[in-house]
Amino acid sequence: MNRPLFALSGALCAVTGSAQSADKPSSEPQKRPNIVYIMSDDHAVQAISAYGHPLSQVAPTPNIDRIAAEGVRFDRAYCGNSVSGPSRATILTGKHSHANGFRTNADFFDGSQTTLPKVLKANGYSTAIIGKWHLKTYPTGFDYWKVLDDQGMYYNPDFVTMSGDTVRQRGYVTDIVTDESIAWIDAHKDRPFFIMVHNKAPHRNFQPAPRHLTLHEHTFFPYPDNLFDTWEGRVAAGRQEMSIAGHLMPAYDLKLYTRRDGWDPKTDWGPDYRFMDSTEREAYIASYDAANQAYYDNPPTGDSLTRWKFQRYMRDYFSTIAAVDENIGKMLDYLDSTGLAENTIVVYASDQSFYLGEHGWFDKRFMYEESMRMPLVIRYPAEIPAGTEAESTLVQNIDFAPTLLDWCGIEKPDSMQGESFRAVARGGDRAVKPGRDWRKTLYYRYWENPGIHNVxxxxxxxxxxxxxxxxxxxxxxxxxxxxxxxxxxxxxxxxxxxxxxxxxxxxxxxxxxxxxxxxxxxxxxxxxxxxxxxxx
Known part of the structure; x- marks a missing residue:
């Protein structure tokens, strides 16, 4: 196993590539595609407006929607283990958690095994990862890597570099990750490249960029019909510790404080706020002042308190996503302006989905749809027709690496358990027949108990x-x-x-x-x- 990465507890891959499009015959051979794999952490399908959920319609994601509109949207993409590190390990290896050895976030990733970036690098690709890693050991298979320390901070985050040093960088994490990814691409675009652009956002606890602190201050988010689910007939659901009503932390999650009570952000909000400078911290506190004062003047109780928590949770969550969507737009504009777009595969995904009040919950883990499902949209103009939809074909994160390798004309290693869904990406559901040339069922396994949230x-x-x-x-x-x-x-x-x-x-x-x-x-x-x- 490769050596431990100190304080690093947290990876997903970037994707690009293509073969000659059947819709665009040419006497010239198609260049090997580039791959830009953009992944966020805990970005729910319900929070991407291309999927049409009522929540996302009041807080749309136009740039992610653009990938879907100009490429393909998968409605039935799933993870095999709805936890951040395990899903990332699966994407890298094309193997389920038990096979790649990373079953829970307490494990250490074995970087000696075959991975997508290693195979691409061996076949002439420049490879890089910038942003969240969360696998506890140093990345392998990348020509360049710069990853967040542990989960990473939203403001002025620490990055671990290839030299093993930890450096603090001024700025907002989503902006930094995208800007540095674009800079790396710009310096390596003379040969096929693969880069994984890994956002921290919108991982709990949600912290919007300075420009988005009051973005959804007055937005009303519709409640899910089962916000007050009683979990009748579901034993495990009744034992969980991830309910909005009972388990969101007043300071850490809900940012409840009163200045007159001598509130101290260094202790009351926990360590996630310690990297803010005094100006950033003051602006952050001020953005909650009026709403918090109203709360303390007339504290809600019972179901009204749960609804209040839900609205605060949604406002922070969707405000944090705003910077993700903006930066995806920045990446797409860069690829378009440099002429790279036609031969570059752009993938947007999350490591899993997330509960946005469904069943009364936050977080993920269960095999239920809201956490097992993954958002997945892919743009590849050289091969994927705009507006393609894959509404029923069952794809899984074990398939990501084989599919990208297929686009690059590289045979998948025998160790990979997934299959290429390239045909589905370019042709939709009609391109495969379940049971004949595509799977009819998916396998899921969750391991992390005992553990946080008691699932x-x-x-x-x-x-x-x-x-x-x-x-x-x-x-x-x-x-x-x-x-x-x-x-x-x-x-x-x-x-x-x-x-x-x-x-x-x-x-x-x-x-x-x-x-x-x-x-x-x-x-x-x-x-x-x-x-x-x-x-x-």
Whole structure:
């Protein structure tokens, strides 16, 4: 294993590439495509206006939407383990968490294994990563890297450099990451390049750029229908510690303070604020003063308090996303103005999605749609027709590396468990037939318990309509507790009604239990034993 990166606990890849477009025949061979892989942290599908969710319509993302409009939007992209580090490790390796060794954020990434940047570098690409890494060991396979220390700070962040030094850089993190990525591309555009542009934003706790501190001060965000979910019939959901009502921290998450109480941002807001200078800190505090005073003058209670927390949470979250979208526009404009756009693959994704009040929650982890789903849009003018939509094809983060390699004309290594969805990107759902030349089901496994937010370990299978989730306690080799959940996403898209064991579901339950066991075996995973699984 490669040597530890001190204080680094947190990676995703950049993508670009292409072969000759079928829509644009030419006697000239197509140059190998460049890849710009832009990834954010915890950016929910519901917060990207190209996906049409009501929340995003009051706070649109025009530049991310531009990638979708000029390329392809995937509606059924999923991660295999909804946690930041594990998802990043999967994107790098094309392997599920158990296979790449990075199951939880407490693990250390083994950089000696085959990764996407290593394969591209060996095939003549210049490779780089700038921004969030979050895998605890130094990056490998990159000609250049400059990564945030641990989770990174929003204001004046520390970066770990290739020399091993840590340097503090003035500015707002999303702006810095994009500006430095553009500078690197500009210096390396004479040969095919691959760069991963990894944003910290909008990871909790959300801190908007100085120019966006009051952007959504008066925006009303619509409440999800299940904000007050009681989790009936869902044991693990009832045990979690990530509810908006009960688990958002007053100072850290909600920025509640009163100046007259002698509030000190160094202690009351925690270490994430310690890198702000006095001017930045004063402006930041001032942006919350009026709303906080109104809160203390007439404190809400009960459901009204939960709604207040939701609105504050949304305003900070979407204000932090504003800089991400602006900087994506800056990158697209640069590629267009330099003539690089036609032969550059631009990917925008998040490491997973995020709960924006659904089920009453924040964070991710569960196999439910709001956290397992990933936003994924790709622009590649040389091959992908504008306005392409992939609405039903099931793709997963194990597929990202194989797809990018395919575009670059490079055979995927045998170690990669994913497949190339290049045909879907350029042709939409009609390009593949599930069960004949594309998968019909997805595999999921969450490992991080005991851990933050107290989400039970679980594994599951997803076939596009039906989802079976197997929850189990963390005792080994035999869990002391295990149970199943079954959802019909066609009739119950918000996964409110656990159908497991109800009349009429025996057939689909048996089929999915068998498929879960088959997928675990296919990918080389070993599920904890349970009576229902052992009976198969």
């Amino acid at each position: 039970m370990q679980h594994a599951g299978v997803h076939d596009g309509r039906w989802k079976l989730v197997y929850f189990f306690s963390n005792e080994t080799p035999v869990p002391a507790e295990c149970y199943f959940e079954l959802y019909d996403l066609k009739r119950d898209p918000h996964e409110m009604h656990n159908l497991y064991g109800t009349p009429g579901t025996n057939g689909v339950t048996t089929r999915l239990r068998r498929e879960l066991v088959r997928l675990a075996d296919y990918y080389g995973d070993e599920l904890p034993p349970c009576r229902e699984l052992n009976a198969l």
